[in-house]
Amino acid sequence: MGKIKKIAVMTSGGDAPGMNAAIRSVVRTCAYYSTECVGIYRGYQGLVEADFINLTARSVNNIIHKGGTILKTARSTAFRTEEGRKKAYENLKENEIDALVVIGGDGSFTGGVVFNQEYNFPIIGIPGTIDNDIYGTTHTIGYDTALNTAVEAIDKIRDTASSHNRLFFVEVMGRDAGFIALNAGVGAGAEEILIPEEDLGLDRLLESLKKSRRAGKSSSIVVVSEGDKTGKNVFELADYVEENLPNYEARVSVLGHMQRGGSPSCFDRVLASRLGVKAVELLIDGQTNLMVGLQNNEVQTTSLEKAIKGQHTIDKELLRVSDIMTI
Template sequence: MERIGVLTSGGDAPGMNAAIRAVVRTCVYYDMIPYGIYQGYEGLIKNDIEKMDAGSVKHIIHQGGTILKSARSDAFKTEAGMEQAWENIQENNLDGLVVIGGDGTFTGAMRFGQKYDFPIVGIPGTIDNDIYGTDFTIGFDTAVNTVVEAVDKIRDTATSHNRLFFIEVMGRDAGFIAVYSGIAAGSEEILIPEEDRGIEKLFDSLARTSKRNKSSRLVIVAEGDKNGSVYDLEDRVKEEFGDRYETKVTILGHVQRGGRPSCTDRVLASRLGVLSVEGLREGKRDVMVGIRDRSVRYTDFEKATKQNPKMDDELLRIADIISI
């Protein structure tokens, strides 16, 4: 194992640069040669590959996004695309790959690694925290802090005008951002894809807080919630309560992906970057490296992509108790 390629794929996440930095510098530490692959699997197909050194990753640990850029590649899903990628790997004499991304990234890595018997280790980088095999993914902590900061500001307006705000956060299939930010920001209700407790629960919560004359009300909604969009929810609340509430909708959108990574994400990314290279050196392949219960865990790509992390029921119970 002398030459290792590293790429980022799928949606960007704060902390990816810290992971790239750790991979490159770990290679240098072990007298290996790191190669950066630009635009994810698309760059692997187009041979957009560049030799790197310790200086290539200076001053990036604090930057959001990814210096290697990221892209989704339909071509990599085809036999011709994978064949071209394999030819470029051989041309550059790469001995292994580190791929940083989420479910789609690991699915592609699993298919490619098995087809060509090529060692690949994955690092979970996604703000949604929806990868099985690790307690937290790179980017999640930063995204949650971004949401909490935004919600705190929205509450100032909600309090000043006695308004009910519906705030949509990212999470098409997983509600981790909604739950963590909802608890931290003191929302009245949290709606997530994993639990469809019905619109009636929201109505009951709003009716309860109305009797207490609360000066502001915030409802955090994951984008994949089964009750519909935030605009649908706003309409249904108006139908149920009439003019009792002045409602507003805020969709935070891609602001959640950006910004400087938090200390937690920088440390996690650095740790996983080092462990990914050491895993390849030890003969690991077709696995994702993660941290569970403060210990290193290597999880097969198949399990990481096929199983979903379970929402913590205790967090949901706590959210219900402290939202009264």
């Protein structure tokens, strides 16, 4: 790998609060080391179409506090083809770009691994996803902000639940991972938490709600991860409970994409800044095919292949705490 003179940065997959802070960090670290920086609009699709923009330290003024991503993000069917990846490589070489920083999740990293294998092009990944489902880091960029958004929303829903003696099912994001649901549920004092990693089952859910009634609870909050399979979906789950527990008046609230938006928390801004610096320094140092992440509050690296294939497991101790708190 020759000397790195120009680095490109892009955001890919679902947007996450803190992505702009990561872009800012990459750009300013490049400037610090007298390395040119190029932004790629719309992720891999922009790579295929050569939708590039030169970025300087001043180009990223006043974006650290903004949600979303100034570089946009999009799905790319073209990059999934050999022809598309060949065009992407040609665009990089034509613009004299020597290395690439990919900010995204496992799907984005998978594309990076394939591209690196085919063209031996230097790539470093920065984990940016609210799901927190990437192996090799305790926190992904955007996760902390999404958690705070979910807890704030559940707190407000609880006010209504208490006022009307209602049972609320609150669905949070998480796809196949229950990190948001588990932590937001504990933080907001939910009576039950349904996550994909733990099959609670309908019978146990009913028994838990009956127990809450007997304990004198007039209202309840059940936090449901969108990937949970206890019911076909959260609405049918609510209907099932109403049919079997007629004393409960159930309501459903799906928080949806509001969890992706908003100004990133201080934690996410700092995390993004740390990971961006490390990503650029690794490339300048001649390293590639790695993801930067946070472990034991230190920035460490994991191979992109391991980050994709490894499993970030749910915290069993927190599950135990959740069970105790529902007494």
